[in-house]
Amino acid sequence: MTTPAILLMILALLIVWGGLVVSILALRARPERDDLPPGGEDDTRDEGSVIVHDT
Amino acid sequence: MSAPTTSGNHPPREQFSGQVGFILSAIGSAVGLGNIWRFPGVAYENGGGAFLIPYVIALLTAGIPILFLDYALGHRFRGGPPTVFRRVKRWLETLGWFQVMICFVIAIYYAAIIGWALSYFVYSFDLSWGDDTAGFFTGDYLQLSDTANGGAWFTLDFVPAVLIPLVLVWLAAIVVLVAGVAKGIQRANVVFLPLLVVAFGILVVRSLFLDGAVDGLNEFFTPNWTALGDPNVWIAAYSQIFFSLSVAFGIMITYASYRKRRANLTSPGLVVAFSNSGFELLAGIGVFSALGFLAHEQGVAVGDLEGISGPILSFVTFPAVVSQMPAGPLFGALFFGSLAMAGFTSLISILQVVSASFQEKFALRRQTAALWIGVVCAVLSVVGFSTTTGLFALDTIDNWSNNIGIVASAVLMCVFIVWALRRGPELRYHVNAISTFQVGRWWYACVGVIVPAVLAYMLVERIITLVEEPYEGYDPTYLLYVGWGTLVVLVVGAIALSLPRWRRDPEDFVAWPPFPSSSATTTSKEAAR
Numbered sequence: 001m002t003t004p005a006i007l008l009m010i011l012a013l014l015i016v017w018g019g020l021v022v023s024i025l026a027l028r029a030r031p032e033r034d035d036l037p038p039g040g041e042d043d044t045r046d047e048g049s050v051i052v053h054d055t
Numbered sequence: 056m057s058a059p060t061t062s063g064n065h066p067p068r069e070q071f072s073g074q075v076g077f078i079l080s081a082i083g084s085a086v087g088l089g090n091i092w093r094f095p096g097v098a099y100e101n102g103g104g105a106f107l108i109p110y111v112i113a114l115l116t117a118g119i120p121i122l123f124l125d126y127a128l129g130h131r132f133r134g135g136p137p138t139v140f141r142r143v144k145r146w147l148e149t150l151g152w153f154q155v156m157i158c159f160v161i162a163i164y165y166a167a168i169i170g171w172a173l174s175y176f177v178y179s180f181d182l183s184w185g186d187d188t189a190g191f192f193t194g195d196y197l198q199l200s201d202t203a204n205g206g207a208w209f210t211l212d213f214v215p216a217v218l219i220p221l222v223l224v225w226l227a228a229i230v231v232l233v234a235g236v237a238k239g240i241q242r243a244n245v246v247f248l249p250l251l252v253v254a255f256g257i258l259v260v261r262s263l264f265l266d267g268a269v270d271g272l273n274e275f276f277t278p279n280w281t282a283l284g285d286p287n288v289w290i291a292a293y294s295q296i297f298f299s300l301s302v303a304f305g306i307m308i309t310y311a312s313y314r315k316r317r318a319n320l321t322s323p324g325l326v327v328a329f330s331n332s333g334f335e336l337l338a339g340i341g342v343f344s345a346l347g348f349l350a351h352e353q354g355v356a357v358g359d360l361e362g363i364s365g366p367i368l369s370f371v372t373f374p375a376v377v378s379q380m381p382a383g384p385l386f387g388a389l390f391f392g393s394l395a396m397a398g399f400t401s402l403i404s405i406l407q408v409v410s411a412s413f414q415e416k417f418a419l420r421r422q423t424a425a426l427w428i429g430v431v432c433a434v435l436s437v438v439g440f441s442t443t444t445g446l447f448a449l450d451t452i453d454n455w456s457n458n459i460g461i462v463a464s465a466v467l468m469c470v471f472i473v474w475a476l477r478r479g480p481e482l483r484y485h486v487n488a489i490s491t492f493q494v495g496r497w498w499y500a501c502v503g504v505i506v507p508a509v510l511a512y513m514l515v516e517r518i519i520t521l522v523e524e525p526y527e528g529y530d531p532t533y534l535l536y537v538g539w540g541t542l543v544v545l546v547v548g549a550i551a552l553s554l555p556r557w558r559r560d561p562e563d564f565v566a567w568p569p570f571p572s573s574s575a576t577t578t579s580k581e582a583a584r
Contacts, residue, residue, distance in 0.1 A: 001269055005276035008104030012276075015111050016336050020329035027322045030491045031074060037488055037568040040316035
């Protein structure tokens with residue numbers, strides 16, 4: 001491969017796959033906020049559970 | 056304090072069982088046929104390695120911002136597109152149904168391509184296509200009507216080899232939809248997405264070690280810097296990102312509505328967006344390694360090969376590669392299996408938009424909506440696309456519904472939400488209040504200026520081109536009825552579906568978290584900043 005082609009390939013891989021790795025690591029480090037506003041807890045349910053209202 | 060969210064007369068909303076299930080399903084939706092057969096060709100034809108610069112800029116300034124817009128709308132207003140837009144503004148419901156109609160139309164032809172991939176998966180085992188892969192695809196397999204010699208543009212001559220896998224695809228899709236979001240869609244993605252990555256990964260790694268693969272990669276990545284001065288290259292980059300991410304026609308709105316309220320949105324969104332582009336890049340490397348091998352075997356330059364994009368790449372060029380590869384049947388099966396899995400996970404996301412919207416407006420049970428919609432789509436799909444003229448219809452409807460329908464939908468969504476109704480701050484507040492990755496003011500510029508400007512230019516340019524030149528040299532009368540007719544169906548369907556009254560009042564709803572008024576708390580103001 002030519003040098004420009006190799007450089008472009010490495011650059012693209014670094015940005016796109018690097019972005020993927022960084023975004024996964026960031027999500028793993030902080031999957032959810034721990035300072036959410038109050039409320040918004042009334043729509044969780046399991047399949048087949050007693051109906052609670054949502055939309 | 057528990058903020059009020061709804062009155063109690065609505066049934067519970069289905070949910071993805073967790074963040075991983077949502078992310079896998081959203082990636083499964085975004086990674087589709089276009090990642091495999093569109094990206095490599097588009098990149099190659101628009102500057103090779105240099106194309107990756109506008110591509111990355113488009114990802115950051117259009118793809119991710121509009122993905123966040125979809126997520127914010129769906130998650131805050133909790134529904135399919137008609138419910139969401141109705142809750143934003145009563146008269147905007149029609150835009151929601153326009154998006155549903157786009158999904159409906161796309162689903163009926165998209166399934167046909169998955170059917171083709173299934174057929175070719177089976178053909179791979181004995182390389183049924185022989186040496187003349189083009190002749191096999193259009194002649195032996197599709198039995199395409201010979202319009203150049205007076206053949207009809209529309210027939211009801213069914214082709215069993217196309218019809219049978221198509222029916223199987225619809226049966227599978229209906230089963231998944233009936234099973235629901237967690238037990239159907241999520242489960243299908245949890246199974247198929249890892250399988251897809253492994254199968255396609257094996258294929259790419261094998262391709263890298265074929266003779267001539269380096270020449271293919273050289274051709275793919277060598278930059279043509281002058282291309283960066285061509286506005287069409289930039290449009291191609293924005294177009295690729297836009298179509299590839301499955302944004303602006305309801306899918307991501309619907310999927311986000313199945314996340315619990317207290318759920319992180321933007322960080323999973325980044326994972327989805329980069330996964331989609333990462334898969335595209337992987338496809339580019341795999342496809343061009345394989346094309347390099349084919350050119351090497353044929354003793355020609357990679358640039359002289361034809362059919363490096365679209366269905367022809369998959370169903371004509373790739374079979375030729377497979378025929379010449381060592382252990383060709385195995386790699387053929389991996390390729391067409393990957394194509395079928397990528398397509399199927401996207402198909403179910405498209406259908407869920409239609410199903411969810413009908414469930415919500417007409418108060419249908421999930422099973423009822425899924426079954427009826429599945430059956431209607433399946434019948435239309437079989438009638439339109441399993442005949443000897445199915446390819447013409449598919450090609451034409453795909454062009455109009457994507458290049459006009461989806462692009463118009465995106466422009467209208469940005470203009471109405473950001474400019475006319477000024478809901479940008481509320482939506483940014485929403486994602487920032489619940490997400491770990493904070494969206495800055497730059498987002499307004501992206502969804503309010505860059506995306507609508509680029510897409511409006513693209514829309515006008517494509518309309519002019521379609522008016523001036525018959526698409527693909529097809530019969531103008533056929534294009535009038537099937538191409539422009541598709542647009543009429545989308546608009547009329549959207550208006551007609553907006554008219555019936557809702558069985559449950561969608562406006563009987565309070566969004567959470569409440570958007571701070573002028574007397575907002577400091578915390579809320581921080582989130583909105």
